[in-house]
Amino acid sequence: MSNLYDVTIIGAGPVGLFTAFYSGLRSLKTKLIDAEPAVGGKIRHFYPEKIIRDIGGIPEIEGQQLVKNLHEQAQAFHPTIICGEQITKLTKQADGTFLIKAENGNYHYSKTVIIAAGSGTYEVNPLEVSGSETYTTSLFYDIKDVASFQDKTIVVSGGGNAAIDWAQALEPIAKEVHxxxxxxxxxGHEERVKEMHDSTIHVHINHEITALQGNSTNLKSCIIHCNRNGSTTKIDTDAIVVNHGVKVNLGSMLDWGFDTSEYGILVNHEMETSVPGIYACGDICAYPRKMRIIAAGLHEGPIAINSAKNFLDPEADDVAMVSTHHESFSEV
Structure with missing residues (x-):
């Protein structure tokens, strides 16, 4: 069957892209499928200009540049990349191969499957403040153009890594950041929190936004409420960046036959799910002491590929040769 692949990777975010590259190193016929219209996962959608600093050897890099680099790297061994297809069904057939069905009716066939779908589908948690629908042009759940905040007063709402990163990214550009x-x-990471406290960012802990003020179209200020003493403070602002996390949904994946937990798809140290031939890596997988950072996923992807390789050929080497020894990268 010419359309039968050795490995099909579901999810073309950073982890899926690097997994596809490593699959090529292991001489596996590879297909990469993603529901979004382009590769990049949540970085492409939410954080294209976010600076990423937790990947070894890369002091800092914009999210969109990281995606571009990983996409280029993934294409080194010419995998088939398909975007805009939401996978809804995964079935193991009598011969041991997998039938993968997309929402649009397309079918894909693979000997093994690696799920690198991030957190599944996601929906941002909104700012739940009365009247927020009036100021949609002043509320941001992702930032596509940091420069557009030049000399403005910005309020960032949230307490995780993403909120802290956005506040720090906006600090040198904006007039004022709260x-x-x-x-x-x-x-957030301890060092990033310390840097934030040492910066000019106005930090309001134990506070939350309770009211928005402005005219019929433009936001002028917000009211924040102290959860400790009940006091309120008015902050004049041009825009609010909301980072209250996302609602994630594994969707039909919950019916694909493998074991899951509230944190994702359960895997062992080989990135194997409870279904032979199906593996998971990146944010979608769960195991003790799991770290949900890109660097961890970039490690898990190759483990999943090596496991898939041994599943297909028990006599194969446990790991690939390092890329510098691979014939595709050797000097002629």
Whole structure:
């Protein structure tokens, strides 16, 4: 069957892209499928200009540049890449191969499957403040153009890594940046939290936005409420960046036969799911001490590929040769 692939990777975010590259190193016929119209996952959609700093050897890089680099790298061994197809069904056939059905009716066939679908489908948690629908042009759930905030007063709402990163990215550009967090202990990386406290960002812990003020179209200010003493403060602002997390949904994946938990698809140290021939890596998988950062997923993808390779050929080497020794990259 000419359309039968050795490996089909579901999800073309950073982890899926690098997994496709490593699959090529192992001489596996590879297909990559994503529901979004282009590769890149949540980075492409939410954080194209976010600076990423937690990948070894890359002091800092914009999200969109990282996606571009990974896309270029993934194409080194010419995998088939399909975007705009939501996978709705995965069935193991009598011969042990997998039938993969897309929402649009297309079918794909594969000997093994690696799920690198991030957190599944996602929907941002909105700012739940009365009247927020009036100021849609002043509320941002993702930032496509940091420069558009030049010399403006910005309020960032949230307490995780993404909120802290946006506040820090906007600090040198905006006139003033306020970070409002309803809790006290930030969920971000310790060093980034320390940097934020040492910056000019106005940090409001134990506060949350309770009211928006302005005219019929333009936001002028917001009211923040202190959860400790009940006091309120008015902040004049041009825009609010909301980062309250996302609602994630594994959707039909819950019916694909493998074991799951509230944190994702359960895997072992080989990235194997409970169904032989199906593996998972990146944010979608769950195991003890799991780290949901890109660097961890870039490690898990090759493990999944090596497991798939051994599943297909038990006599194959456990791991691939390093890329510098691969014939495709050797000097002629």
């Amino acid at each position: 970070l409002v967090y309803r809790g006290e202990n930030f969920k």
